[in-house]
Amino acid sequence: MTAATAPSREGSSMSTTVTAPGRSPVGTSGPRPAARRGRRRPEGFTVASYIVVGLAGLASLVPFWMIVAGSFTDESVLARQGYSLWPTQFSTAAYEGIFSGSAIYNAYFASGYITIVGTICSVLSSVGIAWVIARRSSGISRPLAIFAYIPMLFSGGLVPTYLLVTQVLHLQNTWWAVILPHMITPFLVFVTVAFFQGIPEEILDAARVDGAGELRIFFRIVLPLSKPILAVLALFYAVAYWNEWFNALLYISNPDFYPLQLLLQNLITNVSNASQLPASASGVAPVYQLRLALTIVTIGPILLAYPFAQRYFVKGLTLGASKG
Template identity: 35%
Template sequence: MYKLSISDKAFNVLNYGFLSFVLALTFYPLIYVLSASISDPAAVSSGNMWLWPVDITFEGYRKVFENNAIWTGYRNTIFYTVLGTLLHLCILLPCAWALSRKELMAKKAILWVILFTMLFNGGLIPTYLVIKSLGMLNTVWAIVVPNVVGAWAILVARAFFQQNVPDQLVEAAKIDGASDFHIFFKMVIPLSAPIIAVMALFHAVGLWNQYFNALIYLTDQDMYPLQIILREILILQEVGGDSAAGAVGQTENLLEQAKTAELIKYAVIIVSALPLLIVYPFLQRFFVKGVLIGSVKE
């Protein structure tokens, strides 16, 4: 224990104040969206609701979950995310481990080819033609195979292996008669929990939020992911509000339709983001350690 000087105390006060300000900026949008999703839309649009809920209502969530396609979208998105993440790790980890070894032949040439993909790609139309020629249109593979592994992920994982798996450990295992497969599965993988968690989280978030590939490659509505379903709910609600203005004998007027659409908009944000917000705290400690070691040190 030591006594803090006046300058140290002033620094701590400024530091904690700045971090508190950043924390408030981060949490305010989350709290606002959550409160807006269960508040009276009139209070939200008029500015009376700025943080905590006003005139709580769950009509937006009721409207969203009344649509049976929501549950189909959840099922599909979870399946695509889990399958795509597993496929991502199965390709990424062996590739990064091989490139981290000094004895790999033509390692520099392979790295240059990987780096080339960070600068150039085939574009939308050539990619669509490739997916079509491979017979992957309207299949799960059209969602999980494109962009299954990126150059950035390979380079970060490679740096992690170089820094955290000592050559002496590998050489000792080979002297004891361990094969390359034994070294990889029994030694490398158990030591790689941080980078596995980071890469899995990054790729899973991308798959969870992905809708463009599904919009391009899928035509069967039973295969639509959650993001496409939520997009259609918003579009249908807006169309319903427009048509209600001129409909004779319509039970709900345009104002009520607009209120419901506003509630649904915020409810959709919560429904799509909540699973990731729940998962992230459990991976946060691995996330920080993996990013710092894998991307800073080399």
């Protein structure tokens, strides 16, 4: 009885695998294969997010474009009609006045020196401190972490810092008075620590087995793997040094050492400083136009620096922020 029914069961089992073109197998309850679909329509949230981000970007670009247009607008039109989206009376008097003297070139050199040297020193210092903290070496990592964390809570104050820079270190009228107070940012140090803690320990152990020392591991293995976080540090420090003007105002009194931001600040706060720049052909310095033109000249280089670091910026910031 059992032998007679076996072929029928086998035949029944084989019959369930018969399929029709474009249909699911007969007698099975599995999902049907996905049919060829057309182009997927964007979701409503995606469309709305694109619209909101586009409007926000446009709202950010409009003021910048008004500054550009105002820098090419004649001074009399600016004084009479104010700012507009398009220069009604085109004029380059402000740019001619800026670049015809030596003040702007001295300020460019000062800002470039402060930014380049300060960024290099700050990145090296922050990376070195972060690596020691991330290694959790006994006797040094915890005190160094506390030492780096304290400035996040409070600072020494303006007066003690001024006395230290001028009376103890004697750095007045030098660019190091602007570089040293901003050399280490605690927040960026701990972001770098989180990034270093995410490096696989097996890679470091393999290098130690091969006989590599700690310095060689750091320079030959860790730093090449840390390009994203190095780009983040360099961009943050470069922007901070480029935009720095308050410390320059405190410690620099020689106009030949003024950075760009201090030159711009003096021009904005005191209209009479415009007389230090060569006057226009009419003999009257275009004060409002000078402010806008000098703003464009000031933010141009640092604005162009971001696209070069964008490749590593988002990756380094997110990786460093998600560890720890």
